[in-house]
Amino acid sequence: MRGLPWPAKVYLIIVIGAAFALIGHDLVAPGQQDAFAQWDTLMVLALLFLLCESLPTLLNIDQVAVSMSFSAALAAVVLVGPEGAAVVGMTAVLSVRPGLALVKRLFNGAQFAICSYSAGQVFVWLGGRSGVPGVDGFEGLILPFAGAAAVFVPLNFLLTATMLWLADGLRADQIPISGMAQFLVSYLGYATFGLLIAGLWATVETISVVLVLLPLFVARWGFGQYHAQQRSYDATIAALCQAVETKDYYTRGHCTRVSLASTMIAQEIGMRSERLRAIRYAGMLHDVGKLGVPTKVLQKEGKLTEEEFAAIQLHPMRGLEIVRGIDFLDEAFAGIMHHHERHDGKGYPMGLAADEIPEFARVIAVADAFDSMTSDRSYRKAKPIETALAELRKGAGTQFDPLMVSAFIKVIDRDGWDPPRTAPADPVERSETVSKDHDDPTTPIQVVSER
Amino acid sequence: MTVVGRRAATPAVKALATLDSSQLLLICAAGIAAVAGIAYTTAVGLLDSEVAVGFGVLIAAGELARLTMPGNREVAPIGSAAALGYTLLLDMGGHPLRHPALQVIAVLAVGMIAGALPHLAVGRPPRLDAMARRLLTGALLAFAFRPLAEPLHALTPSSRGSWLPALGVMAVLICAMLFVDVVIAAMLRVEQVRTAFRVAVRDELRMAVPLGAAVAASGMLLALASHSMGMVALLVFAAPLLVTQVAFRKYAGIRATYLQTVRALARVTEVAGYVEPGHSRRVSRLSVAVARELGMAEPELLELEYAALMHDIGQLSLRDPIPGGATVLTDPEQARRIAELGAEVIRQTGVLEGVAEIVRRQCDAVSEGPPLASRIIRTANAYDDLVGGSTDRDRAGAALERLRVGAGSEYDPVVVEAMSRVIDRRTPGHRL
Structure with a gap:
């Protein structure tokens, strides 16, 4: 508790106090003890709640762990009433999740108790009768239950978000809105499991819990596998792209940095999470086709012949040829193929202009040029970020899409640019230096006309 | 015996022609069951038609949302769970249901066909063998359980009993059905990819x-929920399984993308002109076929496939690539270095340790005791260097002879013999 700022401490004490007040009030109030008469049901639900609370599931949202305990709390609302539900919620204090600080346990227990109690009150207020519903009483259960869930979810979210805000200074704009919507929807989905448990209780009691939760635990396992594969995949694609780059010492790490910068721009212009993923990979893979360009062309000092320049211009097509077999990259293909088009239509390979250029390609073009300017080259040192941004601004409207440039400048101004640097490997043994960089807008490749 | 496609004219004919004999047998059996079920039901009339239609719609929806798991296995969890639920149904909101097994099969067949039609309309023909398997196992369970429905219902609390006997019978029969399903799947797999039956059963079981546990639980849930909730159960029950389905779809998606990406990026060595076009793909196919012949299970097969695809990736780190690639004709020290560099690249991923180790030891002599996967890749790589993309029998025979000369020192004799069996079996058009 020592680490918390004082407003968070005050808030914590208020929340815990409120939880105790709610439960204490009902213990002394006459006629309320019936809820605790069903202590066996209460025990089963509390155990279930604890089990779920100790095994949080990472769903498809990265930032938030969702636990199925929520379903158990809502089932308790129906089966043992508001007071019982509050007691069930409180057992979160005993969660066996490792590494959970006492303060967090206390807070979780208190806030679950408050949420469950409030949801229970709404349930009763909407005409729900607490207790095991009869076999034919299911239809009367639906509306009050929906009301209870509609109170539980936002309240739970509000209490937790306030704590995060007070304790860590989490700003509202750091919470992605689309992720939030997804989060709420999946939470409401979980609510139906509570309904199922409650509805089936009359028939098979505790077995209903097993039957409802088994598919969920399998789903949890499936999501776990998915996340593991996803991480492994990201690491693999990065390593392979870097392997392609080992050909040139100076461009080492270029792909991961372009990928990062592209993602920053894409986020700034409000792309959705699926497209963000695609552009991350597109940025990573945008130069794999460079391997198809003969090394002697890349290493040549001075001006290039038209034929040699044509070989360089072919690399986006070569890249496309390599990655075409990967299914999900539909939009990324366009980004890879057109990342050297220019806003004024003088780029390659197709000479598209302005809006004809796919959005992905316009994003990658900016990120690509920026990273090239801010990295060391054999013929010059890295430029400072400000100079590079000024260059981008200068090229906006001719080489680059002004929209992407301004988005990039905005995001760099706000978050800074601090990409992970790859460890410098031995430059003598494994790589060769290239005397020109086709990505660098300040040193354009010079072509001698053969005519 | 294998039936292999010989210049099929239309996609439908082609789909039929690529089926092997056990698949055809399975599809015929399922077809007979479906026809019998539908004929009987039309003759006798549909009992409790509302319930039948409700479940039929859910089966169709599940079939529509089918997904392909790693290893090209088609599954339809929601459809299977709905089929289970309809089979196990004892009553609906207290009203006992007495639909016979043949009606279950009819509902199953009609629902599955209805769910497959939209896929067909957009040009995705159904995997007939997978559908037939689902229908047949569903039919088996129906024949086993439906006759018991009435006595079991008499034991439930609606007539002063307990649900436990019914639940126990359901659980036992479902387990038996899942086991039969696994065995059928393994038998199909043996014929399809040429692996040992024992290994196939283990792979299928894994x-x-x-998914089987999730489907079984949901099916029983549906049957029980119908007792207290009536038809509403059909709507709410699907929720837990829907989450499962989403998880598995994502998992299957990333697995497929992973393989495609490794295949694509392994080709950079070809685009850069270090190795012959198609070399890494051919080596990986041959390696996987040989490994199956030797009874390798799926998790190791995947590592082997990745390693075989990337076995030449070390070339990228060389200042001067060896023209024509690291062939059998290359100086052994050079080849060893490429293997080391390649392993280094793969180790950078931080996750593919096993693959890196296989690549690193691909040039080791048999006496140094490299892993089986490395021995297979070494042999397959040498074979492809000698033969390339050619399917000429004489050339293949000569290459095998040359590998036999090196067997014992450079190449593992067991691997060489397995490879000669694989190549002998290979005819143009044979699927691997």
Whole structure:
């Protein structure tokens, strides 16, 4: 508790106090003890709640762990009433999740108790009768239950978000809105499991819990596998792209940095999470086709012949040829193929202009040029970020899409640019230096006309 | 015996022609069951038609949302769970249901066909063998359980009993059905990819257990929920399984993308002109076929496939690539260095340790005791260097002769013999 700022401490004490007040009030109030008469049901639900609370599931949202305990709390609302539900919620204090600080346990227990109690009150207020519903009483259960869930979810979210805000200074704009919507929807989905448990209780009691939760635990396992594969995949694609780059010492790490910068721009212009993923990979893979360009062309000092320049211009097509077999990259293909088009239509390979250029390609073009300017080259040192941004601004409207440039400048101004640097490997043994960089807008490749 | 496609004219004919004999047998059996079920039901009339239609719609929806798991296994969890639920149904909101097994099969068949039609309309022909398997196992369970429905219902609390006997019978029969399903799947797999039956059963079991558990639980849930909730159960029950389905779809998606990406990026060595076009793909196919012949299970097969695809990736780190690639004709020291560099690249991923080790030891002599996967890749790589993309029998025979000369020192004799069996079996058009 020592680490918390004082407003968070005050808030914590208020929340815990409120939880105790709610439960204490009902213990002394006459006629309320019936809820605790069903202590066996209460025990089963509390155990279930604890089990779920100790095994949080990472769903498809990265930032938030969702636990199925929520379903158990809502089932308790129906089966043992508001007071019982509050007691069930409180057992979160005993969660066996490792590494959970006492303060967090206390807070979780208190806030679950408050949420469950409030949801229970709404349930009763909407005409729900607490207790095991009869076999034919299911239809009367639906509306009050929906009301209870509609109170539980936002309240739970509000209490937790306030704590995060007070304790860590989490700003509202750091919470992605689309992720939030997804989060709420999946939470409401979980609510139906509570309904199922409650509805089936009359028939098979505790077995209903097993039957409802088994598919969920399998789903949890499936999501776990998915996340593991996803991480492994990201690491693999990065390593392979870097392997392609080992050909040139100076461009080492270029792909991961372009990928990062592209993602920053894409986020700034409000792309959705699926497209963000695609552009991350597109940025990573945008130069794999460079391997198809003969090394002697890349290493040549001075001006290039038209034929040699044509070989360089072919690399986006070569890249496309390599990655075409990967299914999900539909939009990324366009980004890879057109990342050297220019806003004024003088780029390659197709000479598209302005809006004809796919959005992905316009994003990658900016990120690509920026990273090239801010990295060391054999013929010059890295430029400072400000100079590079000024260059981008200068090229906006001719080489680059002004929209992407301004988005990039905005995001760099706000978050800074601090990409992970790859460890410098031995430059003598494994790589060769290239005397020109086709990505660098300040040193354009010079072509001698053969005519 | 294998039936192999010979210049099929239309996609439908082609789909039929690529089926092997056990698949055809399975499809015929399922077809007979479906026809019998539908004929009987039309003759006798549909009992409790509302319930039948409700479940039929859910089966169709599940079939529509089918997904392909790693290893090209088609599953339809929601459809299977709905089929289970309809089979196990004892009553609906207290009203006892007495639909016979043949009606279950009819509902199953009609629902599955209805769910497959939209896929067909957009040009995705159904995997007939997978559908037939689902229908047949569903039919088996129906024949086993439906006759018991009435006595079991008499034991339930609606007539002063307990649900436990019914639940126990359901659980036992479902387990038996899942086991039969695994065995059928393994038998199909043996013929399809040429692996040992024992290995195939283990592979299928590994794939089937998680999804099977979820489907079984949901099916029983549906049957029980119908007792207290009536038809509403059909709507709410699907929620837990829907989450499972989403998880598995994502998992299957990333697995497929992973393989495609490794295949694509392994080709950079070809685009850069270090190795012959198609070399890494051919080596990986041959390696996987040989490994199956030797009874390798799926998790190791995947590592082997990745390693075989990337076995030449070390070339990228060389200042001067060896023209024509690291062939059998290359100086052994050079080849060893490429292997080391390649392993280094793969180790950078931080996750593919096993693959890196296989690549690193691909040039080791048999006496140094490299892993089986490395021995297979070494042999397959040498074979492809000698033969390339050619399918000429004489050339293949000569290459095998040359490998036999090196067997014992450079190449593992067991691997060489397995490879000669694989190549002998290979005819143009044979699927691997």
